[in-house]
Amino acid sequence: MIKFENVSKVFEDGFQALKSINLEVKEGELLVLIGPSGSGKTTTMKMINRLIDPTEGEIHINDTLVQDQDPVELRRDIGYVIQQIGLFPHMTIAENVALVPKLKKEDSKKYMKKVDELLEMVGLSPEVYRERYPNELSGGQQQRVGVIRALAADPSIILMDEPYSALDPISREQLQDDLVELQEKIKKTIVFVTHDMDEALKIADRICIMKDGEIVQLDTPEKILRHPKNEFVKNFIGEDRLSTFYNLPPLEEALNKAITARPNKGLAESIKRMRKHRVDSLVIVDKEQKYLGIVTAWDVHKHYKEENYTLGDIIDNKISVLGINDKFEDAVELINNAELGYLPVIDYDNKLKGVLTKGSIMEVLADEFLDI
Template sequence: MIKFENVSKVYEDGFQALKDINLEIKEGELLVLIGPSGCGKTTTMKMINRLIDYTSGNIYIKGEAIKKQDPVTLRRDIGYVIQQIGLFPHMTIAQNVALVPKLKKEDPVGYMKKVDELLEMVGLEPEIYKDRYPKELSGGQQQRVGVIRALASDPSIILMDEPFSALDPISREQLQEELVRLQEEIKKTIVFVTHDMDEALKIADRICIMKSGEIVQIDTPERILRHPANEFVKNFIGEDRLENAKSMDFPPVEEILSKAVTVKPAKGLAESVKILHKNRVDSLIVVDKDNIFLGIASAWDIYKHYKNEELTVKDIMKTHHKTMKMDNSLEDALVLVNEAEMGYLTVVDDADRVRGVITNADLVELLVEEFAD
């Protein structure tokens, strides 16, 4: 989605803010840039929408070098949320949110409907709030408006520059939770700058820790907590957080995977019954030719439709079952398995290829061993 290739930034006075940065931000992920003041995190983020231009290297969005793009057009296709919120005081909330779609000459009927939907999405009733002015809202409410303004033209990328740092602790925590919930719904590519490690650990899919213009470590919150790259990262995270992460030292997901019993969607129901019996399972995981997860066919549904010779597994499988990624933690599995209808979680890689399953029994055995120690 966004790719940095050997990107450096040297200012006219000779100061090198970034040193050969190589970074790839995946589509739909929330990446947090974090580090001490002057580490280059904000510079890195502002290069994505060309508020700061790089000295050497290249940055690509969807394979296209951003230096070839008009900066104004580029910025109108990238949402931007800042700490100071930046709402125009003489405009109503609706006018503020609709600003970019209006500049892009989108259909007014469509974008005003979108304004109402976005306000509802963050818990601000349109009938109450859309005709108010920014000064009539609390700081937390204004920041919510700042977030949805960045979403109004449906950009694929959103940049967030310490958006919650000026808020009181309660409002800040609420907005962090709101952002996590929103991201689950909208799946945008979000680059979020913060100096607060607790905030990063709470919201990030991956965290990029920077120091003196270089990337020190980039990984999931779980892996950074368990495997800090060096003393700088350990000190930046803090001993308390590291100790809490070690309090229950679960193995990585791949170490407790059980074999997944899979079938192709064209498999007939009579053959599926044989597979159920042979493997002594009560459901089959349906995958395509590339082993990508499609759904689950339960024994109950297979037996219920068994007499219909025209049906295949594809016709009776359910597609709404939860899956878990390989880079999720086993702590995540403990939560998710309770919501899994079949009593197990299908574990998939980043391409949704099935790698195995985690069962209730696997987790119970793991917990027994952990607490027995």
């Protein structure tokens, strides 16, 4: 969608704001640019709509070179939301929202209908707010209008430059919730600049952490919390946020007892065992309790007519397993993709220690979060 290729920026005073960065913003994602003052995050965002041009490198939107496009036309096709909101005080709310569609000479009936729909979308009744002026609205309400004004011409890209930083904490948190909910509906490509890590973690699909004009780490909030790349990232995130992941207990504290069976057991007997314990699969172990694999009720059903088959003939040994000393945070990630809803846990001798379930993980996480 948006692609930076070896982009650098040196200002007239000699300050190098960006140092040959490469960055790709995916279509429909909300990417947050974050970093300390002077890191290059705002410069990066403003290059997308040519408020700033690069010294070197290329920027493409849908394979079209940004530098070749007329800045005015480009900006009319990109929504832009800023901290100061920038509503025109002499215009009504409806006139402010409709400004860009009007400049683009779109059909007035269509875009005024769109204005009402957008006001409804952010919880501002058109009948109440359409004819009001900006000074009659609270700061949070004005910022909502700023957001829908950026949406009025239905742009594929929206740039948001620290839009909530001047608001009180309660309004700010509400608008962050609104943005997450709104993005689920509209699926725009949003580039959002902030200096607030809590805000970034809450709203972002991916976070781009910058320092001294370079990208230090670019990943999902989850992976950045679990695997900060270096000391700078750890310090920037903060120990309080990281402690949730660093202080998690060993896996052994979250294990449940596995319902097991030996590989020589018949299929009819296995069905009886599953019914008795109200499960739809069995963990197969040998006489020394060494893990061999899994057999599900579906596996038994497929081969039930084979009278001479035992569980050993239909074992699935490709199921992911965890080691007893694996990190808890890695287990959380794996369990989300576990088709059976659980993962066997083994020790160094391949002996089964138990199973980790989504429920047991949630119990441990709930206890940890309550202690934070």
